[in-house]
Amino acid sequence: MSLPLPTRADVLAAAPRIARFAIRTPLLESDRINDACGMRVLVKAECLQPRGAFKMRGAANRLLQLTPEERARGVVAFSSGNHAQAIAYVARALGIAATIVSPSDAPAVKLASVEADGARLVLYDRVRESREAIAAAIAAETGSVVVPAFDDAAVIAGQGTCGLEILEQAADMGARPDAVLVCTSGGGLAAGIALALDGAAHLVCVEPAGHDDMARSLAAGATVANEPGVRSICDALLTQAPGDLTLPILRAAGATAVTVSDADALAAMAVAVRTLRLVAEPGGAVALAAALRGLAPKGASCVAVTLSGGNVDPATLMRALDQAASPLEAGNL
Amino acid sequence: MSLPLPTRADVLAAAPRIARFAIRTPLLESDRINDACGMRVLVKAECLQPRGAFKMRGAANRLLQLTPEERARGVVAFSSGNHAQAIAYVARALGIAATIVSPSDAPAVKLASVEADGARLVLYDRVRESREAIAAAIAAETGSVVVPAFDDAAVIAGQGTCGLEILEQAADMGARPDAVLVCTSGGGLAAGIALALDGAAHLVCVEPAGHDDMARSLAAGATVANEPGVRSICDALLTQAPGDLTLPILRAAGATAVTVSDADALAAMAVAVRTLRLVAEPGGAVALAAALRGLAPKGASCVAVTLSGGNVDPATLMRALDQAASPLEAGNL
Numbered sequence: 001m002s003l004p005l006p007t008r009a010d011v012l013a014a015a016p017r018i019a020r021f022a023i024r025t026p027l028l029e030s031d032r033i034n035d036a037c038g039m040r041v042l043v044k045a046e047c048l049q050p051r052g053a054f055k056m057r058g059a060a061n062r063l064l065q066l067t068p069e070e071r072a073r074g075v076v077a078f079s080s081g082n083h084a085q086a087i088a089y090v091a092r093a094l095g096i097a098a099t100i101v102s103p104s105d106a107p108a109v110k111l112a113s114v115e116a117d118g119a120r121l122v123l124y125d126r127v128r129e130s131r132e133a134i135a136a137a138i139a140a141e142t143g144s145v146v147v148p149a150f151d152d153a154a155v156i157a158g159q160g161t162c163g164l165e166i167l168e169q170a171a172d173m174g175a176r177p178d179a180v181l182v183c184t185s186g187g188g189l190a191a192g193i194a195l196a197l198d199g200a201a202h203l204v205c206v207e208p209a210g211h212d213d214m215a216r217s218l219a220a221g222a223t224v225a226n227e228p229g230v231r232s233i234c235d236a237l238l239t240q241a242p243g244d245l246t247l248p249i250l251r252a253a254g255a256t257a258v259t260v261s262d263a264d265a266l267a268a269m270a271v272a273v274r275t276l277r278l279v280a281e282p283g284g285a286v287a288l289a290a291a292l293r294g295l296a297p298k299g300a301s302c303v304a305v306t307l308s309g310g311n312v313d314p315a316t317l318m319r320a321l322d323q324a325a326s327p328l329e330a331g332n333l
Numbered sequence: 334m335s336l337p338l339p340t341r342a343d344v345l346a347a348a349p350r351i352a353r354f355a356i357r358t359p360l361l362e363s364d365r366i367n368d369a370c371g372m373r374v375l376v377k378a379e380c381l382q383p384r385g386a387f388k389m390r391g392a393a394n395r396l397l398q399l400t401p402e403e404r405a406r407g408v409v410a411f412s413s414g415n416h417a418q419a420i421a422y423v424a425r426a427l428g429i430a431a432t433i434v435s436p437s438d439a440p441a442v443k444l445a446s447v448e449a450d451g452a453r454l455v456l457y458d459r460v461r462e463s464r465e466a467i468a469a470a471i472a473a474e475t476g477s478v479v480v481p482a483f484d485d486a487a488v489i490a491g492q493g494t495c496g497l498e499i500l501e502q503a504a505d506m507g508a509r510p511d512a513v514l515v516c517t518s519g520g521g522l523a524a525g526i527a528l529a530l531d532g533a534a535h536l537v538c539v540e541p542a543g544h545d546d547m548a549r550s551l552a553a554g555a556t557v558a559n560e561p562g563v564r565s566i567c568d569a570l571l572t573q574a575p576g577d578l579t580l581p582i583l584r585a586a587g588a589t590a591v592t593v594s595d596a597d598a599l600a601a602m603a604v605a606v607r608t609l610r611l612v613a614e615p616g617g618a619v620a621l622a623a624a625l626r627g628l629a630p631k632g633a634s635c636v637a638v639t640l641s642g643g644n645v646d647p648a649t650l651m652r653a654l655d656q657a658a659s660p661l662e663a664g665n666l
Contacts, residue, residue, distance in 0.1 A: 026359050028381060032449075047610040048361060048378075109607065116365075273650075274442065277380040277643030279610040310610030314654040317606075321647040 005249055006153040008195045011160035014061040018158055021060035021090055022049055025162075027169035027304070030275045033292070040175055040302040041291050044166055047280050047310030051085040051113060053236075054162050054189055054308045055149075059086035061158025062147050063094055071096050076144040078102070078131035080235050081110025082309040083149040088117035099144060101135045107235060107281075107313045126238075127229070150188030151243030159189040163196025166304045177201045178300035181287040184214050184257065185237035187246030189306065194253035201304070202297055205250065205257040206290040208234040208265065208283070215257035217242045218250060233262040233316070236283030236309060256297075264289040269320035272307060281312040282320075338582055339486040341528045344493035347394040351491055354393035354423055355382055358495075360502035360637070363608045366625070369666050373508055373635040374624050377499055380613050380643030384418040384446060386569075387495055387522055387641045388482075392419035394491025395480050396427055404429050409477040411435070411464035413568050414443025415642040416482040421450035432477060434468045440568060440614075440646045459571075460562070483521030484576030492522040496529025499637045510534045511633035514620040517547050517590070518570040520579030522639065527586035534637070535630055538583065538590040539623040541567040541598065541616070548590035550575045551583060566595040566649070569616030569642060589630075597622040602653035604666045605640060614645035615653075625666075 028043045046054040063075065074097035077087045084100040091098035098119040102111060103126035115121055124134050139146045148155060163180065170177055180197060182190040184205035194203045205214045210230035217224045225241040232238060242250070260268075265282040268289035272278045280288070287305040290296070296303045361376045379387040396408065407430035410420045417433040424431035431452040435444060436459035448454055457467050472479045481488060496513065503510055513530060515523040517538035527536045538547045543563035550557045558574040565571060575583070593601075598615040601622035605611045613621070620638040623629070629636045 023359070023361075026356070026381065028356075030383070045381075048359065050363070052610050273612050277385050277612040279606050279612060314651075317654065318647075318651050321650065 003244055004153065005245055006157045006195060008198050010153065010157035011164060011192060011196050014157045015161045015164055017064055018057055018060040018161060021093070022056045022161070024165055025049060027166060027173065028276055029173065032275050033271065037291050037296070039296065039300055042166070042170055042173070042175060042177060042302070042304040043276060043288065044162060044304060044306050045278055046162060046306055046308030047278055047284060049308070051089050052310040053082035053086065053284070054159060054306065055082045055086035056089065057161050058155035058158035058188060059083065059090045062152060062154040063087070063090045063096060065154055066145065070145050074098065074142060074144040075147050076101065076135050076138045077147045077149065078135045079149050080238065081106045081311060082236055085110060085113045085311070087147055088114045088119035091119065092117050099138055101131050101138070103131070107311060109313055110311050113311070150186030151245050153245060156188050156192045156245060156249070158192065160192030160196040162189065162306065163193030167196065167200060170304060175302050177302050177304040179204050179297050179303045181206050181290050181296065181303055181305045183237065183284055183287045183306050183308065185239040185283070187214055187242045187250055190255065191246040191249040194249055194255060203250065203253055203255040204290070204297065205255055206287045207257060207259050208232040208237050208286060209259045209261050211237055212257065212259045213241050215259065217247055218255060218257055221251065223247060234265055234283035234286060236281060237286065258290050258295040260286050260289040260293060264293055266320040266323055268292055269317065273321060278307060279310045279312065279317065280307050281309050282316065284309040336577055337486065338578055339490045339528060341531050343486065343490035344497060344525060344529050347490045348494045348497055350397055351390055351393040351494060354426070355389045355494070357498055358382060360499060360506065361609055362506065365608050365666055366604065370624050370629070372629065372633055375503055375506070375508060375510060375635070375637040376609060376621065377495060377637060377639050378611055379495060379639055379641030380611055380617055382641070384422050385643040386415035386419065386617070387492060387639065388415045388419035389422070390494050391488035391491035391521060392416065392423045395485060395487040396423045396429060398487055399478065403478050407431065407475060407477040408480050409434065409468050409471045410480045410482065411468045412482050413571065414439045414644060415569055418443060418446045418450070418644070420480055421447045421452035424452065425450050432471055434464050434471070436464070440644060442646055443644050446644070483519030484578050486578060489521050489525045489578060489582070491525065493525030493529040495522065495639065496526030500529065500533060503637060508635050510635050510637040512537050512630050512636045514539050514623050514629065514636055514638045516570065516617055516620045516639050516641065518572040520547055520575045520583055523588065524579040524582040527582055527588060536583065536586055536588040537623070537630065538588055539620045540590060540592050541565040541570050541619060542592045542594050544570055545590065545592045546574050548592065550580055551588060551590055554584065556580060567598055567616035567619060569614060570619065591623050591628040593619050593622040593626060597626055599653040599656055601625055602650070606654060608666055611640060612643045612645060612650065613640050614642050615649065617642040
């Protein structure tokens with residue numbers, strides 16, 4: 001663990017840097033969700049970012065620190081879609097050529113967005129091919145700079161600005177979260193928020209069932225990868241293992257992890273539509289799902305949850321709205 | 334026209350009063366919507382208010398000014414759903430008994446919300462019965478205070494706080510709207526925003542086709558009612574005529590009006606979901622629809638649009654997402 005880790009100072013420095021690209025999203029509260037959870041639940045509406053995900057924060061922080069020479073060489077990123085969209089957006093605005101390596105089964109809305117922003121799209125087979133290898137080959141061939149989706153100090157620091165806002169906005173609302181529940185795959189957002197919190201609240205990583213690599217890695221104190229081949233509706237959260245930067249940050253922060261089912265994620269999407277009028281994709285709804293499932297730390301009276309991304313194919317959104325009322329949907333949720 | 338009209342001072346006084354109930358909703362901007370419209374389009378996301386509509390502003394401003402004696406007598410409101418939900422929410426918080434008179438064909442989500450907040454619900458037949466008469470009878474019988482949905486000085490002043498925020502937030506974004514496009518039925522929100530604008534931007538009322546009573550009333554310089562019996566998917570915008578307060582305010586402000594079709598409203602709902610990750614109901618999407626249809630005033634380089642309410646039955650949302658790509662949906666909208 002000798003890699004230099006980003007610090008809270010890096011997060012503080014990122015906040016003004018990224019203001020041109022990422023907005024200060026609202027921290028919303030619904031009395032109905034509070035009643036259902038038996039506590040205050042503050043929802044950080046990151047799906048309102050341009051291109052629909054918190055990824056804009058890290059992408060902007062990373063690309064804005066490229067040297068002129070690096071900008072000229074272009075960037076390459078591998079992503080199932082939300083990091084890809086953010087990179088394509090920022091790269092276009094900065095006049096940087098971008099190549100995106102995406103799994104061929106990524107949601108169509110995500111792939112279309114990347115192409116609309118003028119990035120070159122390279123598809124691969126999620127099961128048979130390695131996106132890291134493809135991206136490395138492209139980088140070697142073209143000299144492009146690889147921008148990782150989570151295991152990068154500038155990306156983590158950028159995502160952490162979300163945590164700074166949660167603390168400030170909660171204080172403005174007279175609230176003090178005991179815990180922050182964060183949608184987690186590689187752990188970039190979770191690690192960034194952990195840096196921002198600096199112990200002010202407990203950090204809980206929320207993963208989809210079958211993709212609890214972070215939970216198992218935190219328990220083992222070392223990187224444990226997911227079993228290959230397990231599917232989940234949470235297309236944004238299918239990374240195989242925590243990062244070499246994110247895991248040490250989350251371990252040092254004393255983070256814990258919980259998992260939710262695909263059905264829970266879909267039910268939370270429906271709650272977001274009906275109660276908050278927000279569109280979240282399955283992977284973006286898992287933290288809200290955890291709160292609704294009663295998975296906040298024992299004794300908590302207030303939690304914050306991240307809600308992001310919001311890029312979902314219509315069929316999946318309809319499935320969420322269409323499904324029979326689940327136990328989560330008691331009362332008027 | 335000897336009725337005392339609310340003034341901009343009333344709007345300024347309402348802002349701090351209602352802060353306990355209504356949030357400062359974000360003013361959002363999407364480069365993709367801008368590109369489609371050929372101008373900056375600032376979207377005031379009022380669907381993020383508690384209970385999903387700007388109506389919270391006027392309801393709070395009105396009920397907070399009741400005397401203790403009036404509070405004890407209770408309130409009665411007639412509404413197709415969004416005003417009703419806001420009244421029920423504020424009334425419960427203030428310990429005021431509320432009776433809501435709603436058309437029996439109002440969206441189920443709206444009626445369920447009113448009942449969940451503990452209000453008494455009285456349904457009527459939109460075609461055969463008069464909601465004003467029913468509400469007046471209830472008021473006479475119980476002594477309750479009638480809280481009109483739009484033709485009330487305190488309600489108009491409360492809705493106007495939305496306009497104050499648009500001006501402040503646009504300035505923070507370095508923007509100066511040439512016009513504000515407002516979803517319009519009785520004209521409470523439009524009149525309130527007109528007071529807030531005080532000439533700083535042109536006000537455009539946006540109505541559903543067949544319900545252009547405001548357009549015709551503004552043109553005639555006097556109240557003109559809609560032809561009865563015309564249907565629209567915009568259930569929130571079916572009032573028969575402008576109010577005795579709202580029309581003079583809008584005339585004095587030099588407001589104009591445009592109409593959009595049901596198909597345009599549905600297409601704008603789909604754009605809101607895909608581009609902004611926001612859920613709007615048909616009536617809440619008509620102002621965005623007008624911008625997408627090119628109905629902003631000639632020469633405008635920046636407009637603001639209201640997006641509210643967001644209470645839509647799943648079937649209608651699915652219909653919006655499901656419909657074949659319309660001319661509005663060129664490119665990646």
